[in-house]
Amino acid sequence: AGCSKKAASSSDSIKIGLVFSLTGGTAISEECMYNSAVLAIEQINAKGGVNGKKIEYVVKDYATDADKAAKVVKEMILEDKVSAIVGLYTSSSRVAVEPILEEYKVPLIYPTFYEGETPNQYVVYTGSVPNQQGDYFVPYLMENVSKNFYLIGTDTTYAASINKQAKELIGKLGGSVIGENLVPSSTTEFSDVIAKIKDTTKDEGCVIYCNLNGDSGTAFYTQFAAAGLSDKYTIASFIMDESFSTALGSAAVNTYASVNYFNSIDSEANKAFLSDYAKKYGEEKKAAVTAVGESTYDAVYLLSMALEKCGDKITADNILTNFNDLTFEAPQGTIKVDAKTHHIYCKARVGQVQADGTIKTVFESDEVIAPEPAK
Amino acid sequence: MFIAENVQVSYGKSRVINGLSLHVKEGSRTAILGRNGVGKTTFLKSAIGILPISSGSLRFNGEDITKRKTFKRSEAGLGYVPQGREIIPMLTVKENLELGALGHKGIHIDSRMEWVLEYFPALKVHMSRNGGVLSGGLQQQLALARCLMGKPRMMLLDEPTEGIQPNVVIEIADTLKKIAVETGITIAVVEQNLKFARRLADNYVIMQKGIIVSEGRMIDLSEDVIKQYLSV
Amino acid sequence: MSITLILQLMISGLCNSFILLLTSMGLVIILGYMKVVNLVHTEMLMLGAYICYYTYEVLGLPFLVCLLAAYLISFAFGAVIERLIICHLYGKMSETLLATFAISMILKQTALLAFGKSYKKVSYPIHKELHFGGVFIEGYKLALVVLAIAVMAATLLLLHKTTIGMKMRATTQNRAMTECLGIDTRKVDTITFSHGMGLAGLAGAAIAPLSAVTYSLGDSWLTNTFMNVVMGGVTSLFGTLVSSVIIQESIAVISGFSNSVTAQIIVLMLVIIIVRFKPEGLFTAKGRR
Amino acid sequence: MKAEEVLLETRNLSVEFNGFRALTNINMKVRRGELRVIIGPNGAGKTTFMDLVTGRTKPTEGSVIFDGINITGKATAEIAGKYKIGRKFQGPNVFDNMSVKENIEIALEGFETLLQCILFKKSRAFKERVNEILNKIDLYDYRHFAAGDLSHGQRQWLEMGMVIAQNPKLIILDEPTAGMTARETYKTGEMIKKLQGEHTIIVVEHDMDFVRQVAEYVTVLNYGELLAEGTMEEIQENQEVIAVYLKED
Amino acid sequence: MKNVLLKLKAMPVNRYIDVIILIYLLLYPAFHSVYWAYIMSGIMAYMIFALSLDLLWGYTGLMSMGHGVFFGAGGYMIGIACARINQAEWVRYKKLPWFLSLLGNDQGAFLMALLVPGLIALFLGIFMFTGKIQGIFFSLITLALSGIAELFVINASKYTHGDSGITIVSRTVLSNNSKQSLPDFQYYFIVFGFLLAVYLLCLGISRSRTGKVLQAIRENEPRLVFFGYNPSRFKIFIMVLSGIIAGLAGVLYVRVQGSINYTSVGINLSTFVLVWIAVGGRGNLTGAMLGTLLLQIAETKLSSLFSNLSADFVQYWKLILGIIILLTVFLIPKGIVGTILDVRQKHQDHRRKERILAKEGGGEHEG
């Protein structure tokens, strides 16, 4: 395992902070993020580091607890004196640390796809935002599956805003939203929801636009499959990624996913990334490399590039300015940081879960899409 | 039959039994007398094993039981009827009685119960009521009956007449005596009710400050002794 | 809202009632009878689910054997915990809460380390769906209903028709006195506690196929199982059955009319109101001081 | 009995527990300043009678009139605090983890409402009264002990002390001498007699020596019914009472 | 002079510990970094929270497993006020609804932050205590309440920003709309001041007759009724007071953190505060403060230590916390302070007993 040195940032190294839930409710999703971050740092250091300086890192666990996130971020800033921070997954943790970033002027590279917001000047976002997913996902589904949608999601700001945007789009494109249902985050029992879906659609079938996270998600897929409805209904989800699809087995087959990265992308950069990942963490972990993992990998690389451009003057403002218009040959393809919003340009993709648990790209936008986080 | 040798018992730091020695002969009926708070209950509890003794030894029936667990002592034939009766409240009277026999091997529950109820007929009409709702006096009878269900060779009774109507007190004394005589059971009874003690017991010991200060045959218990040790 | 939907909701609500009953039964024994606020209960569900995964998916044993294995392993595990920890805490409710809180924390962490973070999937042992008109029932859920009834009947028989059952009831009501009557209460306690844990493990294994197995599987059951047992009157299996039905039917029907969040909130409130007016639970005989 | 002389009256008092009739049509009058003894076999309903008077149990029929006011069905706290009926339970019932002194302080009359408690300040008179009671019940030396660490008999006394501290119009004592030696029983009897002047007292007791010591007027309950009432002499002579209760040989 | 000394000597040992804790906290910033001052400010807010629960649990015997509801209610009032005044992008309401209109100004918001938890407590108190909800039922119902509160707060996203939570103007006493945040060290002393005030208030209550009545409720509520008390009034009173103090703790905490989210009302916080009190020892105020202090410091230090060693180790620290709790339950079931008090009490009892025996028996028999 990678060890960080205790010594304060000396002149021959640059210290950054990593903060992920190694324990807690979202640890399943964040494991791959943490692994990818460490992989990226080691690769960069192996290639000589940043301007000859090694990247040192400290890792903190925020245990899917936003208060804890604020505490450890403050600790990394004040005690460990990190120059920048990479990490966080939940929106609540991001919201909780923003005032701290502003107060102490330390940049955060947030690698998770999320619902979009007015960009915070101290945050660089390397995940996709809804206009890079839904704007292509919904039309694709309408064309290839059904014009009728049933929206369900976990009761979170994320799912609520995804659903809201989807509704607008579906309306504009002439489809219809048959129903909407938000469930508490701990729900693992969906027979009532399934009954309602069946009833409101009169067994006609539709797209089930599903943004359930974590245990709720797996439970829904499982119970939906067990109800024997998969021939008429198709589940399509923003949150579906390889960590789910590999676990769910037959229950997820043929459902759709939409993120900017799939494990199965056939590019040199991706192959290199995955083989390095497998070398470090083992073959079976490779199968569960997800979009958030890849974004974290990108986040670290982009950060190192920004740091490199800073030279000796590593200040928050310098780092942040140097992110402007950075491009990187990421495993998902070339991405570029938008100077105005500090989000990335990336391609939109739609994938379909295969019998072996991989997700096959069935649609890919021709060009990278400009981010519109505050849409 | 039952020999306590130099027993000491403490609650935390405060010692309540201070080196008490007591010999109870097989088939005898001993009344343990003494003012409130001298440690009578404490002694009985340590005899049955609810309270640990800090030094000294206990022998029962020729065996050393100092380190035995409570239920082993009961299995060995030591029965206990506590002050406050301790009926299992949500078990019926019948179940309470059965419970008394369950821990002991080779007891035919039905016939034993029949035998016991002969002595405590008042319980018969309450068999299917919960033990917890009985009046105090009935509970006391139930506690005695339950103890007898286990075929004890010796009974330790803590104030069995507390809260019992006078004629029943007498009845209980006579019943216990009859049982003792018929079955040869040994009895050690803590009692405030001298009349009852006189009626039931043939020996007495008087406790004060955690030791025995006077003992003898019941008929020899004189007014002087009573005045000295039992009055305030 | 169509008739079939209402019917469908009622039926799936009923199935879920029995699933809730199944997951609560161990708690009735341990919380209700033994007065141990057992926060390990939900962790036991989680471990039961893992046992199911390893025996059914990995070893490929028949499902019923897996359930039995889950019961036995959980029973043994319960015995260990009881012997080491719980047996020192009888009569001290808040300490049992604290200790079981600590144990559940340790268990969850250990599960995380031992089994990893990724999801484990247990496939359905029964693939059939039954259709009656517009209404359908998953075969497996029906099997769970049968299982719940069987387990409840067995436990009732155990408690009320066997001597060990009587010893259990006596011991949990007055430990010291029961021991004075010659009963090895330590053994009885261990068996009672372990049986409760065994039931939890069994329930955990039985619900494993319904969702994916992770170390956090127990969390979502915490409020519902505890509230269910409280409303049922803690010592009453029958009461727990009734309250399971009330809770799950209400959730099903209310979420049919509105949404699941509202349903969950309303039902928990409803439970609180019922407990307010029936503080001893739905079915509990009153004692006397 | 003149109406104003009567402190407590029950009219047709009856109660049933799940079909079990514990008390049937009890009509009883207790005079102001009287010391009334209630005796009766185990399970006759004596404790139940007290439960009804103090509001712990609601009667299925009949009423309790106290000081001219119908208190049937009123809350226990109101009966205790406003109408001033104090009660000692069968078997000691005190605050086990509080000190003996605190037990008495809690019981001391006049500071029961929330507001009174919040505004309460320990006065000299208050402290003296507490000490006086502690001395009266011989527990002054034990005042810092937790009540739970006292012996059974000591706790009985403590509870007596608490009832005295409460200074009620009517004191109800359920087997106050249970578990006491003859001497202590006697002393308790004397104490009760001293209380009689200021208070009206109802005592339930099985200890006949004690009953003879204190009793003027005795009520006998049997199977939930009023069997006999009269002076001690009358009762001791009553054949029925002897048959169900007194017969000692 | 001698009198004062005697009084001091008669003071229970735990009051010395209180003084030591308070002095330690007073001097703490002099020896520590900004980060630790910040951490300790949060811990002090938690200490206030623990004190509020100790009144309810330790003294009155009402083990609330949902005390976070009050804590969070206080915090959320400030949160909503801040979001509104600072025009957070997600605020989707034009005007504050009438029941929240007080949040429009700073003093009003502070008042609401105490009032709302107080009112919730009042309502719950009346609802539960006029019924016969007791013991474990109270605990489990409050547990369910914190579950409901969590769902509710997430669902009422119009005001609460759902699961994302709200950013708050931090480190001011009242202000919700400016950038006049105090430095960490200065704010530290404000929290300290509140802690001191709350401590003294709780001490006053616990030593008063009201406090004794509350203990009597814990010991034997049915008996108390026969002395003319109306226990439910007292329980409602202490519930409200405890709720208000918990609300205050919530306000202080979110001001330290600069944000609030649903975890503050949820089951997690509510159970952890029970653990802190239990480890410290309940029913003496000291234990609540000490337990919170020790466990929170341990948690911060341990997790930071482990993550410095190696990231994989991080996963073990909860394991260790669990083991600490278990050890406490075993070795010192009454908590740290409870154990100290117990030992002391036993010692005194022993001495008193000897004195009584000597007096009574005139030296007949000595043990």
Ligand SMILES: Nc1ncnc2c1ncn2[C@@H]1O[C@H](COP(=O)(O)OP(=O)(O)OP(=O)(O)O)[C@@H](O)[C@H]1O
């Ligand atoms: N749990 C306890 N902790 C500390 N001291 C106790 C405890 N129980 C009893 N004591 C003390 O031990 C002494 C003896 O008590 P015990 O109950 O044995 O007396 P007893 O002789 O049975 O009195 P009584 O006739 O009143 O029942 C008493 O002074 C009492 O204060």
Ligand SMILES: Nc1ncnc2c1ncn2[C@@H]1O[C@H](COP(=O)(O)OP(=O)(O)OP(=O)(O)O)[C@@H](O)[C@H]1O
């Ligand atoms: N809450 C209750 N539920 C059921 N039965 C009850 C209840 N309270 C009293 N009883 C029954 O009422 C009858 C009278 O009981 P009570 O306690 O009044 O008798 P008592 O005269 O006080 O007897 P003792 O002298 O033995 O104390 C008993 O048979 C008892 O079982």
Ligand SMILES: NC(N)=O
């Ligand atoms: N921010 C997310 N992905 O919840």
Ligand SMILES: [Mg+2]
């Ligand atoms: Mg005794």
Ligand SMILES: [Mg+2]
């Ligand atoms: Mg009685």
